[in-house]
Amino acid sequence: MSALMIRDLHKRFGSVDVLKGVNLDIESGEFIVLVGPSGCGKSTLLNIVAGLEKPSGGTIEIGGRMVNDVAPSDRDIAMVFQSYALYPSMTVRQNITFGMECRNVPRAARDKAVEHVSKLLQIEPLLNRKPSQLSGGQRQRVAMGRALVRDPLLFLFDEPLSNLDAKLRVEMRAEIKQLHARIGTTIVYVTHDQVEAMTMATRIAVMHHGEVQQFADPETIYNRPANLFVARFMGAPPMNTLPARVDGGRVMLGDGSVALPIDAVGLGARDVVLGIRPECIAEPGRRFGDAAPLIIKARVEMIEPTGAETIVTLRLAGEKMIGRVAPDVRLAVGAEAEFAIDVRKLCLFDPKTERLI
Amino acid sequence: MKLNLRRLPEYLVIWVPLLLAAGQIVTFALWTTWISFTSATLMPSGDWVGLKNYTNVLATRNWKIAFDNLLIFGFGFVVLTALTGLFLAILLDQRIRGENVLRSIFLYPLALSFVVTGTAWSWLLNPGMGVQKLVNDLGWTGFRFDWLVDRDMAIWTIVIAGIWQSSGFAMALFLAGLRSVEPDLVKAAQIDGAGPFRLYTRVILPSLWPIVIAVMVILIQTAIRTFDLVRALTGGGPGIATQLPALVVYDFMFQRGQLGRGSAAAVLMLLTLAAVLLPYGIWKYVQRRRAANA
Numbered sequence: 001m002s003a004l005m006i007r008d009l010h011k012r013f014g015s016v017d018v019l020k021g022v023n024l025d026i027e028s029g030e031f032i033v034l035v036g037p038s039g040c041g042k043s044t045l046l047n048i049v050a051g052l053e054k055p056s057g058g059t060i061e062i063g064g065r066m067v068n069d070v071a072p073s074d075r076d077i078a079m080v081f082q083s084y085a086l087y088p089s090m091t092v093r094q095n096i097t098f099g100m101e102c103r104n105v106p107r108a109a110r111d112k113a114v115e116h117v118s119k120l121l122q123i124e125p126l127l128n129r130k131p132s133q134l135s136g137g138q139r140q141r142v143a144m145g146r147a148l149v150r151d152p153l154l155f156l157f158d159e160p161l162s163n164l165d166a167k168l169r170v171e172m173r174a175e176i177k178q179l180h181a182r183i184g185t186t187i188v189y190v191t192h193d194q195v196e197a198m199t200m201a202t203r204i205a206v207m208h209h210g211e212v213q214q215f216a217d218p219e220t221i222y223n224r225p226a227n228l229f230v231a232r233f234m235g236a237p238p239m240n241t242l243p244a245r246v247d248g249g250r251v252m253l254g255d256g257s258v259a260l261p262i263d264a265v266g267l268g269a270r271d272v273v274l275g276i277r278p279e280c281i282a283e284p285g286r287r288f289g290d291a292a293p294l295i296i297k298a299r300v301e302m303i304e305p306t307g308a309e310t311i312v313t314l315r316l317a318g319e320k321m322i323g324r325v326a327p328d329v330r331l332a333v334g335a336e337a338e339f340a341i342d343v344r345k346l347c348l349f350d351p352k353t354e355r356l357i
Numbered sequence: 358m359k360l361n362l363r364r365l366p367e368y369l370v371i372w373v374p375l376l377l378a379a380g381q382i383v384t385f386a387l388w389t390t391w392i393s394f395t396s397a398t399l400m401p402s403g404d405w406v407g408l409k410n411y412t413n414v415l416a417t418r419n420w421k422i423a424f425d426n427l428l429i430f431g432f433g434f435v436v437l438t439a440l441t442g443l444f445l446a447i448l449l450d451q452r453i454r455g456e457n458v459l460r461s462i463f464l465y466p467l468a469l470s471f472v473v474t475g476t477a478w479s480w481l482l483n484p485g486m487g488v489q490k491l492v493n494d495l496g497w498t499g500f501r502f503d504w505l506v507d508r509d510m511a512i513w514t515i516v517i518a519g520i521w522q523s524s525g526f527a528m529a530l531f532l533a534g535l536r537s538v539e540p541d542l543v544k545a546a547q548i549d550g551a552g553p554f555r556l557y558t559r560v561i562l563p564s565l566w567p568i569v570i571a572v573m574v575i576l577i578q579t580a581i582r583t584f585d586l587v588r589a590l591t592g593g594g595p596g597i598a599t600q601l602p603a604l605v606v607y608d609f610m611f612q613r614g615q616l617g618r619g620s621a622a623a624v625l626m627l628l629t630l631a632a633v634l635l636p637y638g639i640w641k642y643v644q645r646r647r648a649a650n651a
């Protein structure tokens with residue numbers, strides 16, 4: 001069953017086109033992450049799905065029902081806000097039950113629902129506190145409790161973790177993922193953190209300038225980015241992209257001094273943009289798959305040890321590239337060094353359309 | 358502290374008038390208090406008489422009526438002005454067109470002095486020339502609206518004029534408060550299915566409490582020291598039906614030449630004000646301490 005279907009959605013604020021024809025088909029039970037840089041229209045899209053904003057064009061279907069003219073409370077959705085948006089004058093319990101209060105759910109049923117949700121999220125000791133007496137992480141949980149208690153067809157999360165510190169964020173990330181595995185309700189989750197996107201999503205929609213650039217599972221997004229924007233946006237450090245030229249079975253990098261073998265039958269001779277992930281450039285001892293590694297020489301420009309690995313900036317064929325080597329490899333800045341290259345995961349893009357070839 | 362000579366003009370401009378004004382207020386308050394314990398009549402000098410002036414003032418019918426009126430006027434004026442202001446603010450908060458124009462219109466009465474308001478309303482409410490005459494002339498000859506000359510209702514004409522003058526001010530403060538409510542809260546309430554009534558009563562207004570209290574306190578102290586509005590609108594009449602404490606003070610001091618008693622009445626007014634402002638000050642202080650500790 002389709003949980004959410006967005007067709008040709010447009011949104012204009014005055015003369016500004018914020019959404020320019022968004023199409024998404026989301027199956028029931030999926031965990032969809034909407035990711036994109038600030039201002040690309042993620043929140044606007046989510047607000048339109050929730051019914052908090054009117055679209056300028058296009059249709060929204062939730063659970064097979066067209067909801068363009070349905071009030072937010074009747075769309076069978078629940079939303080978690082970046083600011084949590086807990087009602088400051090109400091206790092945690094009242095916050096969670098406010099929706100049921102509005103729908104005139106009897107007291108006994110309300111209490112039961114609160115009990116269930118507070119057990120699930122381990123917020124029982126907090127039920128009689130006010131939001132101002134909670135820590136950031138606790139507020140986050142309560143905000144999720146308020147959404148969970150509705151048992152909706154669709155959860156909408158708008159950057160729910162961005163106000164938490166790094167450690168708590170990792171914890172909550174895992175917890176939300178487990179929660180999804182347990183309850184199985186469809187989730188549309190907005191973030192501009194691509195790690196969150198990669199770790200949680202069943203499918204990722206990468207947005208930019210009000211358009212969906214690519215909608216696919218994390219592995220495809222990562223390994224076969226549909227265009228240069230997606231290639232550069234996903235992954236940290238980002239994918240190296242450099243001008244190159246394919247000719248026969250080879251691709252010549254930058255000034256043409258380095259050539260890599262590539263399986264590019266039928267491309268002929270043409271200019272391309274080559275994309276290569278930093279982890280595909282490693283110390284010479286590294287083995288990628290069964291094939292003998294391809295070794296190249298490059299000048300080391302900068303090294304940044306992170307502990308688990310060392311990020312190295314190097315100059316190859318006149319172009320700057322980033323590689324990731326094992327932490328115990330000794331590199332001297334300014335000197336030439338050898339690196340192993342994984343040629344299985346090279347991506348070629350059209351320099352004009354910026355699309356994957 | 359090193360005095361920066363280049364900023365001397367600034368210090369002078371700020372501190373000299375401030376000290377003068379504060380000194381004046383404090384000096385006259387102390388002086389009035391002193392006089393209130395003496396037998397001063399026309400001249401501000403006399404013998405110490407203890408609390409005699411106070412017992413005298415409290416025993417006069419004039420003061421009793423003034424104080425009863427203050428209760429009615431204070432309550433009616435404060436509550437109704439706040440409610441009217443809140444109502445206007447909620448209406449304006451619906452993002453209607455022409456909001457700026459309407460806001461200016463509602464705020465405009467505040468720019469008028471109470472004397473102008475009082476005079477204008479004394480014409481409007483005068484049965485012989487105002488609203489009653491207009492409606493009568495339109496054909497409803499039986500229509501009566503003569504509160505201005507009705508002993509029991511006259512105080513309410515002052516309430517009406519007061520509301521007209523001050524509700525724009527309450528509206529402006531409430532509107533600022535409504536606008537500072539976090540938009541996500543409203544969105545959350547919409548998803549929860551709260552209708553407009555529940556949205557305001559359960560979500561928006563509860564976060565408006567500090568502003569409500571501030572508005573109340575300002576209105577209450579306006580009510581307590583009201584003088585010019587009554588002077589211009591009813592002159593305290595009919596008879597002494599619309600006396601307020603400030604008029605009693607004026608009456609004692611400048612009409613009857615009893616400075617001692619007038620001062621005692623003035624001190625009583627000051628105490629009433631303090632009874633309102635001190636708890637508010639303490640409440641604000643506690644709040645700030647709590648915010649600083651949190």
Ligand SMILES: Nc1ncnc2c1ncn2[C@@H]1O[C@H](COP(=O)(O)OP(=O)(O)OP(=O)(O)O)[C@@H](O)[C@H]1O
Pocket residue numbers: 013016018036037038039040041042043044045192
């Ligand atoms: N009410 C509005 N009126 C005018 N422009 C708006 C309005 N709301 C959003 N915009 C504009 O629409 C664009 C998209 O905003 P949106 O909030 O959807 O971005 P976002 O992708 O959620 O960004 P972020 O990651 O910073 O939250 C922005 O350029 C913003 O300035």
Ligand SMILES: [Mg+2]
Pocket residue numbers: 042043044158
């Ligand atoms: Mg946003």
